[in-house]
Every structure is written in C-alpha cells, then in structure tokens.
Amino acid sequence: MRAMVCTRYGPPEVLELQELDKPVPKAGEILIKVHASTVTAGDCEMRSFKFPVLLWIPLRLYLGVRKPRMKVMGQEFAGEVESAGTEQTLFTEGDRVFGSAELKLGTYADYLCLPADYAIARMTDGFSFEEAATIPTGGMNALFFLRKAKIQPGQKVLIIGAGGSIGTMAVQLAKNSGAEVTAIDSGEKLDILLSIGADKVIDYRKEDFTATGETYDVIFDVAGKSPFSKTINSVKPKGVYLLGNPNLTQMVRRLIRTKKGDRKIIAGAASYKAEDLRYLNGLIADGRIRPVIDRVFPLEELSEAHRYVESGEKKGNVVVSNR
Incomplete structure (x- = not known):
C-alpha cells in the first residue's frame, strides 16, 4: 500500500511516499480503506515536534525520542471497512465510516487498522469522504470545550482563532446553542465565518477586542x-x-485566577468518543453544521499540504485525498 512516511522530525520535506505492507486486523480491530484524511495544526506540530514545554517530555517519550516511532502520521480519516478481525460486532464489511486514530496515528496511508471501539462512526448518507474526514478533530474538540461552558440561549460567545478546523465547528455549535457569536481571525477568513453563522466578526490585525x-x-x-x-x-x-x-504562562495564571476570581477558567484535552461522533453526524444529517474545506491535496502532495497549513492561511480544513 502507499503511505506517506515521516522519516525524522523536521520540515514538510521529511514526508516521503513509500510502499508498505498492507496491515492485517487483529481481534477486535477493523481494516479501513482510507479515502480521505486531513492536515491540522496538530499534525504539523507532531511532524516538526514543536510543542509547548508542558508537553515536550511526555510526547517525546511517546512519539519517539530521536525520530518518530509511528512513521505514518495523520489523525482523522474517512473510508470504508474492508474487513474485520474476530471479536468485534460494531462494524461490517462495506460500512462507510469516519473517525479518529488518536495517537495511534496512521491515516496518511491507503489502509489503516484500528480497534473497533475507537472514536469511529458510520457516515450519514449523502456525505462525501472528504467532508466526513474534517469532522472528528475539529468537531470533538469544539464539542468538548463548549459543553464545559454550558452555553444558554441569548448568551454572548467570543471565539478567538475561529477560522480553523476547531473554530469553524465551534462557531456552528455555539449558534446551535442559541448564542450570539463573535468570531475573531484574520481578515481573509471573515466572510467564511459569516457564512457559517457568526453574528459578528473581528479582524485581529485591525481591532483589539479587549x-x-x-x-x-x-x-x-x-x-x-x-x-x-x-x-x-x-x-x-x-x-x-x-x-x-x-501555554505554560496561561496555565499558571489560570491556577491563580481560579482561586481569586469568580470567572471559571477551563483548560484540558478533549476525550474522543464514538457517541460524540454520532451526535455530530446527526447535526450534519439535519443540516445544522457543515464542514468548511479550503483545499484538497492528493496523498502524494502531503508535504505541500503541511506547508500550506503552516502558512496560517487555511480557512477551515485542508483535506488529503487517497482517491
């Protein structure tokens, strides 16, 4: 099978197209024919290994000290179940699915094996693989944080960095909660933010919201x-x-202000669950949220896709197509 292999930590050029053995599902796993994946800011951070200080040591130990342990990167995908190992009853051959490989990674390849109980769900009818691949990371992260806020109808919500994969989902989810949403990003992304429901937009280069x-x-x-x-x-x-x-400074300030103030300050990492993907899938089926796709790159041009994401110019999502 084709796979884009990360040979070492570094710039986009470290990604090379290679032929690898097709994986075989173990008991409890499914083999997925990957039709689409994405490039997020997090994917670029893993490739270059540019992480906040708090995460540097644990992630270096997990991902590989001198070079990547998981040579095929990529976190989210959409595709078809080609076969399944024994001891799993969640999916059958031919199911159209989307989901997250989490830190197991491996979506930048023609095939991927994952435990069937990962954050994986069947796709809604009429939804393309390219569209579905954009939902897991952005959707589950946005859902995780906004649920913590317990948004009520009529509340005012400000989303900073609204033009990316998480932000575009957060704008739509906040609107679905009945909020008045203000979105902040660069001027080139403001029209898209208005098109997905933002009530107000701010170009951070021209206006200081504070x-x-x-x-x-x-x-x-x-x-x-x-x-x-x-x-x-x-x-x-x-x-x-x-x-x-x-960052480290914000985490320290958060602890201090949490003790002194009456505002709630929340940080953390999203937990990825299949039930959340099914919830997001329902919103898609009802037309209440939609993916924002900027560009689609073929798998063999993954380096260019990473370079584009690192430029900061992407609007919504950058998709990698295996078809």
Missing part, C-alpha cells in the same frame, strides 16, 4: 494565543474562559 469594553459570557481561545490578563477581563462575572491550547 480595548472595546465589550464583555462576553463565554470566551473560547482555540489556539491559546490571546493575552491572558486582557482576555480574562473581557469575560463577564460568572462567565467562562476556555483555553484550547494553553
């Missing part, structure tokens, strides 16, 4: 790049500040 005096019931900083002290002051009393990818 200087307006506007306050919000919920602020979700997807990438953890906004200044903590200014941002927390834009959260209403009793409001919620969600930190999607906090």
Whole structure:
C-alpha cells in the first residue's frame, strides 16, 4: 500500500511516499480503506515536534525520542471497512465510516487498522469522504470545550482563532446553542465565518477586542494565543474562559485566577468518543453544521499540504485525498 512516511522530525520535506505492507486486523480491530484524511495544526506540530514545554517530555517519550516511532502520521480519516478481525460486532464489511486514530496515528496511508471501539462512526448518507474526514478533530474538540461552558440561549460567545478546523465547528455549535457569536481571525477568513453563522466578526490585525469594553459570557481561545490578563477581563462575572491550547504562562495564571476570581477558567484535552461522533453526524444529517474545506491535496502532495497549513492561511480544513 502507499503511505506517506515521516522519516525524522523536521520540515514538510521529511514526508516521503513509500510502499508498505498492507496491515492485517487483529481481534477486535477493523481494516479501513482510507479515502480521505486531513492536515491540522496538530499534525504539523507532531511532524516538526514543536510543542509547548508542558508537553515536550511526555510526547517525546511517546512519539519517539530521536525520530518518530509511528512513521505514518495523520489523525482523522474517512473510508470504508474492508474487513474485520474476530471479536468485534460494531462494524461490517462495506460500512462507510469516519473517525479518529488518536495517537495511534496512521491515516496518511491507503489502509489503516484500528480497534473497533475507537472514536469511529458510520457516515450519514449523502456525505462525501472528504467532508466526513474534517469532522472528528475539529468537531470533538469544539464539542468538548463548549459543553464545559454550558452555553444558554441569548448568551454572548467570543471565539478567538475561529477560522480553523476547531473554530469553524465551534462557531456552528455555539449558534446551535442559541448564542450570539463573535468570531475573531484574520481578515481573509471573515466572510467564511459569516457564512457559517457568526453574528459578528473581528479582524485581529485591525481591532483589539479587549480595548472595546465589550464583555462576553463565554470566551473560547482555540489556539491559546490571546493575552491572558486582557482576555480574562473581557469575560463577564460568572462567565467562562476556555483555553484550547494553553501555554505554560496561561496555565499558571489560570491556577491563580481560579482561586481569586469568580470567572471559571477551563483548560484540558478533549476525550474522543464514538457517541460524540454520532451526535455530530446527526447535526450534519439535519443540516445544522457543515464542514468548511479550503483545499484538497492528493496523498502524494502531503508535504505541500503541511506547508500550506503552516502558512496560517487555511480557512477551515485542508483535506488529503487517497482517491
């Protein structure tokens, strides 16, 4: 089978197309013919190994000290079940599925074996593989954090870094909760954010939202790049500040402010569950959320896809097609 192999940590050029043996499912696993995967900021971080200090040592030990232990990277996928090992009854041959390989990785290949009880779900009818592949990472992360905020109809929600895979899902999920949503990103992404339901948009290059005096019931900083002290002051009393990818300084400030203030500050890592994918699948089937796809690259051009994502220009999702 074809696979894009990460030969070492480094720039996009370390990704090479190679022929590998087709995997065989073990008991409790399914063999998936991968039709589409994606490139996220997290995929680029794993390839280059550029992580926050808090994650550096544990991830280096898990992913590989000198070079990647899992040579085929990629986290989310959509495809068809080709065969199944014994001792699993969740899926059958021919099922159209989408899901996350989590830290097992391996989606940048023609075939992938995963335990059947991973975050995997059947695709809704009429949904393309390219569309379905964009849902797991962005959808489950956005769902995880926004559920923590317990958004109520009429509340004001601010999403910082709204133009990426998590942000575009968060905008739509917040709107489905009845919130008034303000989305922040670069000017090139604002039209797309309006098209998926944002009530207001802000170009962070032209306007400092913390200087307006506007306050919000919920602020979700997807990438953890906004200044903590200014941002927390834009959260209403009793409001919620969600930190999607906090740095060390923000984590320390979070602990201090949690003890002193009445605003709730939440950070953490999303748990990936099949039931959440099925929930998102239902929203898709009802037309309440939709994926945002910027570009589709063939598998053999994965290096170019990584380079494009690292440019910061992507709007929504970048898809990798195996078809």
